[in-house]
Amino acid sequence: HQVPLEMHKVRMVQKLSLLPVEERLKKIQEAGNNTFLLQNKDIFMDMLTDSGVNGMSDLQFGAMMQADDAYAGSESFTRVKAAIKEVFGTENVLPAHQGRACENILAEAYVKPGMVTLMNFHFTTTKAHITRVGGVVEEIVDAKGLIPQTDDPFKGDFDLDKLRSRIDELGPDKVAFVRVEAGTNLIGGQPVSLSNMIAVTDICHEKGVKSVLDASLLQDNIYFMKMREARCKYMEIKDIYHLLADHFDIIYFSARKLSFSKGGIITSKDPKFTKEMMEYVPLYEGFLTYGGMDVRTMEALAQGLYESLDMEYINQGPEFIKYLTKELSDYGVPVILPAGGLGCHLDCQAFVPNMPHNQYPAGAVSAALYIIGGIRPMERGTLSEQREPDGTERYAELELARLAVPRRVFTLSQLKYVADRVKWLWDNRELIGGLEWVEEPKVLRFFFGRLKEI
Numbered sequence: 001h002q003v004p005l006e007m008h009k010v011r012m013v014q015k016l017s018l019l020p021v022e023e024r025l026k027k028i029q030e031a032g033n034n035t036f037l038l039q040n041k042d043i044f045m046d047m048l049t050d051s052g053v054n055g056m057s058d059l060q061f062g063a064m065m066q067a068d069d070a071y072a073g074s075e076s077f078t079r080v081k082a083a084i085k086e087v088f089g090t091e092n093v094l095p096a097h098q099g100r101a102c103e104n105i106l107a108e109a110y111v112k113p114g115m116v117t118l119m120n121f122h123f124t125t126t127k128a129h130i131t132r133v134g135g136v137v138e139e140i141v142d143a144k145g146l147i148p149q150t151d152d153p154f155k156g157d158f159d160l161d162k163l164r165s166r167i168d169e170l171g172p173d174k175v176a177f178v179r180v181e182a183g184t185n186l187i188g189g190q191p192v193s194l195s196n197m198i199a200v201t202d203i204c205h206e207k208g209v210k211s212v213l214d215a216s217l218l219q220d221n222i223y224f225m226k227m228r229e230a231r232c233k234y235m236e237i238k239d240i241y242h243l244l245a246d247h248f249d250i251i252y253f254s255a256r257k258l259s260f261s262k263g264g265i266i267t268s269k270d271p272k273f274t275k276e277m278m279e280y281v282p283l284y285e286g287f288l289t290y291g292g293m294d295v296r297t298m299e300a301l302a303q304g305l306y307e308s309l310d311m312e313y314i315n316q317g318p319e320f321i322k323y324l325t326k327e328l329s330d331y332g333v334p335v336i337l338p339a340g341g342l343g344c345h346l347d348c349q350a351f352v353p354n355m356p357h358n359q360y361p362a363g364a365v366s367a368a369l370y371i372i373g374g375i376r377p378m379e380r381g382t383l384s385e386q387r388e389p390d391g392t393e394r395y396a397e398l399e400l401a402r403l404a405v406p407r408r409v410f411t412l413s414q415l416k417y418v419a420d421r422v423k424w425l426w427d428n429r430e431l432i433g434g435l436e437w438v439e440e441p442k443v444l445r446f447f448f449g450r451l452k453e454i
């Protein structure tokens with residue numbers, strides 16, 4: 001089938017090692033069967049995330065050399081602002097150290113106890129910040145988003161009728177904001193259509209509710225808009241960004257994803273919003289011209305934003321993911337379809353159908369992938385959920401093991417290796433056993449919790 005092409009050449013490399021299987025078994029047991037707790041040196045294919053580990057360009061490294069060190073008024077921040085103006089067309093910019101720091105500021109500024117935030121789907125850190133200040137998260141993703149295999153091009157779309165009626169039922173004053181997550185992470189990196197995003201903001205304006213775009217995964221999402229949505233085919237990438245910035249009140253993103261650097265940004269067309277959030281930046285992050293980012297990070301961020309206007313740059317994630325997904329799906333391995341952004345997602349309820357939900361199928365498949373291939377996936381299922389306030393387990397709608405494909409990092413032969421190992425595991429899936437907690441942290445438990453084999 002169609003083979004993706006690397007539109008770059010590799011000029012700096014990092015050595016990898018592939019430990020023998022007996023040692024891998026020992027390492028995953030020492031890590032409490034949690035792939036977050038493995039050491040990178042023990043991993044062959046690190047597919048935990050695309051966050052902060054994408055391949056940076058020569059121009060990004062070059063830009064880092066001209067960084068302007070200053071506590072206040074750094075030229076590096078001026079260059080970030082210029083890049084945001086070019087890409088989003090907005091002039092009001094707040095810096096933060098990464099995406100979840102933007103979420104902390106949003107939660108502090110706008111979420112009061114008992115208020116509800118409506119979103120297509122939650123993200124782990126978003127929900128943790130909102131619930132920490134007493135807010136509630138409600139998900140309004142269209143029902144098609146939760147069906148593992150469909151041919152729907154935009155599974156991240158909102159159910160617009162439900163959004164309308166939920167705002168009416170709650171009353172606009174009770175809704176802190178509506179958040180659209182581009183490239184919906186936890187349901188398999190599934191995009192939202194441009195039409196659906198605009199329709200959400202129209203509903204928000206009509207009802208008098210704030211609209212927020214989490215643009216962390218917007219780069220992949222825009223690729224899918226260009227490929228799958230008729231109205232976007234002939235639009236310039238920049239025109240899509242500008243249109244979104246015209247419609248949303250607030251946009252924020254993790255630059256670990258959107259610009260292939262580090263850091264985070266909040267921006268808005270109307271200065272009213274950045275003014276309302278501004279005081280939290282020096283309080284939690286740092287002065288208004290760095291917000292926790294070092295100057296070299298800001299230079300890489302600015303350059304990465306310009307580069308994200310290039311189709312031959314933003315196609316590098318989705319096209320390699322599509323290749324891996326098709327390899328697996330053609331073999332019969334249950335994967336989320338259609339292929340989305342961020343990574344290839346194994347549907348673990350179908351991978352190990354007999355494993356009870358309370359034995360954490362996605363966590364079990366993830367640990368098994370490390371043992372059989374030195375591959376590090378990320379659990380995106382029930383372990384990544386948080387318990388209900390009364391302590392009962394909240395079972396995830398989708399039990400996913402995510403094989404993230406950081407852009408411009410792996411070669412096609414490495415992806416073929418991954419496909420081969422996953423197929424082997426699929427053929428031998430009866431070997432996979434369930435997990436139970438040994439140490440369960442209260443907040444964001446998936447990051448550092450420990451489990452053992454049952």
Ligand code: F0G
Pocket residue numbers: 048049050051098099100101123125126181185214216217254255256263264
């Ligand atoms: N929003 C989305 C949609 C994300 O995917 C992430 C991070 C964040 C916010 C938080 O940003 O990590 O810079 O604080 N996602 C990473 C992942 C961690 O691997 O899925 P951050």
